[in-house]
Structures are given as structure tokens and as C-alpha cells.
Amino acid sequence: MKLKIAFDPDLVALMQAEIAAGEKAVSAVMREASTSLKSAWRGQITGAGLGTRLGNSIRLASFPKSGDSLNAAALVWSNAPVIISAHDTGPLIRSKDGFWLAIPTPAAGKSTRGGRITPGEWERRTGLRLRFIYRRRGPSLLVAEGRLNSKGRAVASRSKTGRGVATVPIFLLVQQVKLRKRLDLKQEAERVVDGVPELIVARWGQGKLD
16 A cells, blocks of 8 residues: 655745745845934934034945845944944043143134144144143143134234234143043944844735735
């Protein structure tokens, strides 16, 4: 006597369909979650007044690059991690050599190389010498003898009589600065991650009905 067992519907086909639905669900949810996190981080950065350029440093990559997988993953990161981390943690910043941190005033202008101008660059650019003024209360100063131009920047005086020349504060000197925490990227990431399992289950069930 010969026995034959047959499954109706085909069990192998059902399992393959289940796996395919899972792969599709996991991949789709990871792409959606990473896109949502990237948008949320960029929104935090621009909303904190840090500019769209820094916001656009947030990037994402999905894996695999093409097709679907139960092991699908995504990575969201910043191309400016040091700056982002500083605004995300609010660190205490001290001078590397243990002396002063020079914070430029509006009269100092901006660096030609981008970022914050240094006392050395300012002297080379203007041809003026900075003079140190110590203050017991409040930040000490680096000042220069000159005048303010129409843009509010300190420049050398053209007057031969000294008319209009003033002592202009160029840099504030402090020993340390506590950077204000302006971002909370971890909380946003946890919110997105916590919602992933429920979204996968919902999308997986939807895939089986399609």
C-alpha cells in the first residue's frame, strides 16, 4: 500500500509568500522610519536656528541598496558630527592650552576661511594691534584703537588728527563657555525606533492581503 500526503493549499508556496511579505514589510518600514528620522532631525536643527546648511548635513542610507530583505537596515548620520554633537549635548568648552577663549564681537567681523575669526587673523587682516584689558568682573577684552565702518566693523582710522578714533572691543576673553543644549536628537531617534515593530506587523499583514 502506498500513501501520499498532499497539502492544499501548497504549504511551501504559503511559506514563500509569508517570507516575501515579511521582506517587503521590513524593508518598507525601515525606509520610511529612516526618512522620518532624517526629516525630524533636520527640522530640529533648522528650528533651533542653526541653519539649513547644517540641517542638510543629516544624511541617510538604506540597506540593501535594492530589493527587500528581512535584515533590512538604515543608517542616519551627520556629515558635521562634531558641531551636531556640541549642540546636542551642551558641553563645557575650555581652551586647549588652558588660557583664554577669544569670542569675537560684531566689530571683529568674520573669518575669510569660514567660521570664527581668531585674534591672529584679525590683526593680519586689519594691520591693527590688539591690546589686552583685564577685568575682574565680566570677561576680559582684546581691544584695538580704530573706528567703526558703515558695517559696524573695526578698521584702521584714516584721520591724521586722530579724530573719530576710539577704543573698540574686538574679542571677549573667557576661560570657559557652557554651550546651550539646543537639540535632542536621541529622543527623536528613540521615538522612531519604538514605533518600528508595530509598523512592521501592520505592513506585514497588509502585504499578505495584497
